[in-house]
Amino acid sequence: MSFARVRALVVVGLLGVLALAFVITALVRDTQGKAGTAEGCPEGWPLADVTLHEPKDVKINVLNATDEPGRAGAVADDFRNRKFQVKKVGNAPAGIDDVAVLRYGPKGVGSAHLLQAYFLNNAEPAYDEKRTDDVVDVVLGSRFQQLATTTEVNQSLGDLGAPVAPPGSCPAPEDK
Structure with missing residues (x-):
């Protein structure tokens, strides 16, 4: 395998790992997970x-x-x-x-x-x-x-x- 192919595979692999890390971080830190539900509703609101x-x-x-x-x-x-x-x-x-x-x-x-x-x-x-x-x-x-x-x-x-x-x-x- 040529050096150019190895370099391309390393770059693509690194991009895949970074994308996966970004998605996991976004899901863990999601602050809208309970949006549209009654949680956080002010007391007494119907x-x-x-x-x-x-x-x-x-x-x-x-x-x-x-x-x-x-x-x-x-x-x-x-x-x-x-x-x-x-x-x-x-x-x-x-x-x-x-x-x-x-x-x-x-x-x-x-x-x-x-x-x-x-x-x-x-x-x-x-x-x-x-x-x-x-x-x-x-x-x-x-x-x-x-x-x-x-x-x-x-x-x-x-x-x-x-x-x-x-x-x-x-x-x-x-x-x-």
Whole structure:
């Protein structure tokens, strides 16, 4: 074997050892290993469920805040056809100029994120840290026309990204 080949093998071997040492050092000194978990959360902050649920696991109340009677019932039927668990259907005080308002607490963050896609990210979020249930109130506003199609929902979820814990809350640890 020539001296040039030996020298090249030594250089490549040395680079491999240095790369391995660098990777090991980075893994040992990683300070973000617990990022996105409840560890380090300030005392008293609620834990937000940031899991993106399937429609069959999402509980909703559908409320009509428009002047059109029966709108909540029709939309509730649409949600039932899409496998959502509709708990209550009723009316809310009129005067909402948005497409919809999504009212939820820490346990409903992931569910509200999914529902946001059904309104093509045009629903107004209304997070209440004191709310203790996992039900999301869907309040239909005067600008509501129809729910998004399955393709539009999937595209909207891609645009929205992953659910994020609202300010003043911490992401709950994932169940494994």
